[in-house]
Amino acid sequence: MHFKLDGTDPQSGARAGTITTDHGVIETPIFMPVGTVGTVKGVHQRELREDINPDIILGNTYHLYLRPQTPVLEKAGGLHKFMNWDRNILTDSGGYQVYSLSANRKIKEEGVKFKSHIDGSYHVFTPENVMEIQRIIGADIIMAFDECTPYPCEYNYAKRSMKMTHRWLDRCIKHLEKTPLKYDYGQTFFPIVQGSTYKDLRKQSAEYIASVGAEGNAIGGLSVGEPADEMYEMTAVVTEVLPKDKPRYLMGVGTPVNILENIALGIDMFDCVMPTRNGRNGMLFTSEGIINIKNKKWEADLSVIDPQGITWVDTEYNKAYLRHLFTVNEMLGRQIATIHNLGFYLWLVREARKHILVGDFASWKNNMVKKLDQRL
RNA sequence: GGGGAGAUACUCAAGCGGCCAACGAGGACAGACUGUAAAUCUGUUGGUUUCACCUUCGCAGGUUCGAAUCCUGCUCUCCCCA
Numbered sequence: 001m002h003f004k005l006d007g008t009d010p011q012s013g014a015r016a017g018t019i020t021t022d023h024g025v026i027e028t029p030i031f032m033p034v035g036t037v038g039t040v041k042g043v044h045q046r047e048l049r050e051d052i053n054p055d056i057i058l059g060n061t062y063h064l065y066l067r068p069q070t071p072v073l074e075k076a077g078g079l080h081k082f083m084n085w086d087r088n089i090l091t092d093s094g095g096y097q098v099y100s101l102s103a104n105r106k107i108k109e110e111g112v113k114f115k116s117h118i119d120g121s122y123h124v125f126t127p128e129n130v131m132e133i134q135r136i137i138g139a140d141i142i143m144a145f146d147e148c149t150p151y152p153c154e155y156n157y158a159k160r161s162m163k164m165t166h167r168w169l170d171r172c173i174k175h176l177e178k179t180p181l182k183y184d185y186g187q188t189f190f191p192i193v194q195g196s197t198y199k200d201l202r203k204q205s206a207e208y209i210a211s212v213g214a215e216g217n218a219i220g221g222l223s224v225g226e227p228a229d230e231m232y233e234m235t236a237v238v239t240e241v242l243p244k245d246k247p248r249y250l251m252g253v254g255t256p257v258n259i260l261e262n263i264a265l266g267i268d269m270f271d272c273v274m275p276t277r278n279g280r281n282g283m284l285f286t287s288e289g290i291i292n293i294k295n296k297k298w299e300a301d302l303s304v305i306d307p308q309g310i311t312w313v314d315t316e317y318n319k320a321y322l323r324h325l326f327t328v329n330e331m332l333g334r335q336i337a338t339i340h341n342l343g344f345y346l347w348l349v350r351e352a353r354k355h356i357l358v359g360d361f362a363s364w365k366n367n368m369v370k371k372l373d374q375r376l
Numbered sequence: 377g378g379g380g381a382g383a384u385a386c387u388c389a390a391g392c393g394g395c396c397a398a399c400g401a402g403g404a405c406a407g408a409c410u411g412u413a414a415a416u417c418u419g420u421u422g423g424u425u426u427c428a429c430c431u432u433c434g435c436a437g438g439u440u441c442g443a444a445u446c447c448u449g450c451u452c453u454c455c456c457c458a
Contacts, residue, residue, distance in 0.1 A: 036412050058411075096411040104413085117413040148411070192411090223410040231410095251411035258410075273412045280415055281408085296405070327404095334415055 001141070001188040001215050003247050009355075011362030013239060013266035016353045019216075019247055021140045022185035023080070023088045026055040028247060028268035029352050031259065031345045032090060034276060036060040037067065038083045041276050042331070042338040045084050051311050052342045056088035056140070058271050061133050062097040062125070066116055070136045078138030078183050090271075091139035093130050095192065095220065096252070099148035107147060109164065127171035131179055138183050143218065144172045146192040151225040158196035165194045166208050173212060190249060192220040197230050199237050206241035216269075217242045218249040223258070223272070232261055239266035256285055256348055256372045260365045263352050270349070275341035280334040282326050285344045289374030291319070293337065298323040305336075311343030 002020045006027075009015070019026040033040045033048070035057045040048055048054065059079055064070075068082075076082035079089055097114070098105060104115040111126030127145045134142040146165040149158055169191050176189055191209045195201030209217055219238050222231045235250060242248050249269035250262050259270050275285065282294040287308040291298070298319040305322060306314040313336045325333025348368075355361040 032411095034412065041412080042415080060412075063412080090411095092411045097413090099411090101413070143411080146411095218411085220411065225410090249411090254410045270411095272410050273414085274410050277412060277414065277416085278409060281417095283409080292407085294406090329415075331415070 001186065003216065003245065005245065007357045007359075009264075009361035010359055012264040012365070014263050014352070014356045014361045014365075015244075015266060015268060016356040017247060017268055021088055021188065023086065023140050024055060026088055027350075027353060029259075029263045029349045029356075030055060030269050031349045032056045032058050032269065032271040033342050033345075034058045034271055034273045035083075036273075037063045038079060040338075040342070042280060042335045043276075043342070047339060048085075048342075049087075051313075051339055052346055054087070054342075054346055056090060057085065059089055059091045059137060059139060060094070060097075061091050061130060061137065061143075062094035062114070064091075064137055065094075065123070065133050066118055070133055073138070074136050074182070078136070080138060088141070089139040090141040091134050091137050091143065092251070093134065093143040093145040094125050095143065095146035096148050098146075099150055099224065102150070107164075109167075111145075112147075127168040128175040131172055131175045135179050135182050135187070138185075139187065140185070141188050141190055141216065144169050144189070144191045146194060146220055148221050148224065149194060149196050151197065153196040155196075155198060155201075158194075158198055158201055162194045162196075162201055162205050165192065166205070169209070169212065188215050190214060190216045190218045192218045192251070193238050193242075194221045195234070196221060197226050197234060199233070202234050202237045203241060206238040210242055214246070216247040216249060218251055219267075220251045222250065223252045223254050228258060228261070231258065232265060235262050235265045235267060256345070257369050259345075259348065260352065260369055260372075263349070263356075264362065264365055275345045276338050279337035279341040282337065283341075284337055285341050285372070286376075287344070287371070289371060289376045291376045293319065293323050293333075294326050295323075305340055306344070308347075310347040311339055313339050314343070 004018045006016045006018055017028040033054050038059060040057060073079055073082055080086060098112050101117060104117060106113045111124050114123045116123060130145040145168050147161045149161050181187060191212055191214050193205045193209045195205040222234055239248060247268045250267040252272055253262055253270050254272050282292055284291040284293055286306040301319040303319055304315045305317055305319060309315040317336055322333055322336055355364040
């Protein structure tokens with residue numbers, strides 16, 4: 001993997017860059033659609049490629065390990081071939097499931113014992129086997145196995161957890177060196193900064209993560225319920241420390257406003273289920289503000305979904321029709337909403353990139369933030 | 377014509393003397409959702425001046441301290457036999 005800085009915004013910490021991998025070029029800032037189990041829910045690969053056109057998408061180690069299971073992925077020659085996606089893929093390590101499946105797992109120094117949410121069977125994830133599984137899945141960017149702490153998180157717990165995540169990181173790196181590539185392209189490993197919402201822990205963690213000299217770095221444990229201002233504060237502390245010549249990935253963020261604010265703080269990569277999940281649940285992010293398409297007010301509104309027309313669905317369908325599809329619970333409604341939202345998110349980060357390169361990002365951002373937060 | 381069953385809130389449907397403004401489901405309305413256990417989850421759904429009162433369980437009477445629940449009549453619906 002190679003990262004090149006193409007430009008920085010004079011008024012903020014925003015950067016535009018280019019990541020090059022064996023599966024192509026990723027222009028940053030980038031939003032990566034989430035495709036947990038080998039599909040960006042509700043979107044055909046063809047639509048993803050042609051209509052939304054992201055350079056990279058996500059998969060999830062825990063979910064893919066449970067189903068279809070690694071032997072199938074290995075037989076297929078990796079996730080790219082299995083799902084027919086020839087651009088970049090990043091896999092999360094399962095660290096987020098340590099948080100989200102908290103009722104079904106037990107954390108120890110050695111690793112995490114999970115109770116499968118599918119059949120109740122027990123599985124153990126360690127830094128070592130997570131690296132092996134990610135080798136088999138074969139994503140271009142693979143993540144360290146970490147503990148994503150909840151919010152709020154008591155200081156002592158956050159500190160202990162952060163230190164364990166650091167020790168796990170060492171084990172990941174050590175084991176990865178012994179685990180050869182499975183396919184004929186490279187894989188890049190990203191470590192993850194933790195430290196909850198404590199500035200000193202975040203700084204300490206960022207310093208540790210920076211010290212391992214990875215080709216890219218991630219920030220985890222945010223967007224887990226903390227107020228946005230706290231998230232920004234933590235991002236600011238961390239980006240101050242992380243190397244400027246490496247991409248920075250803020251995991252799990254966020255709303256369109258969150259993304260713009262974090263771009264301003266020097267983040268290059270984002271992922272979030274919001275455009276897909278909220279889209280399936282009727283929430284549309286548009287150039288004019290946020291719409292709950294299920295609301296009665298759209299019942300007879302024949303105006304197009306988004307006059308900006310970022311993706312073709314925006315102008316081919318009207319609001320009343322889309323609301324109707326949700327009302328009668330037709331899957332097409334969820335598909336349209338998902339394509340629209342992903343198109344919008346990708347448009348947003350591409351627009352941000354343009355403004356960074358032109359040099360007027362800060363003022364453009366402040367303008368956008370006001371519009372994007374509006375509820376229509 | 378004879379016999380039987382039934383009418384409950386937007387719909388379906390419980391309730392069979394007080395704990396009933398009335399279970400439950402659907403629908404409707406609204407909210408939530410941030411490295412996806414999520415096509416999921418939550419709330420509201422007779423009215424109002426809402427820790428209370430008023431009007432509701434086909435219609436009209438009656439019994440009772442008290443009725444959606446018991447009695448009488450009426451109206452309507454469905455089923456069976458002619």
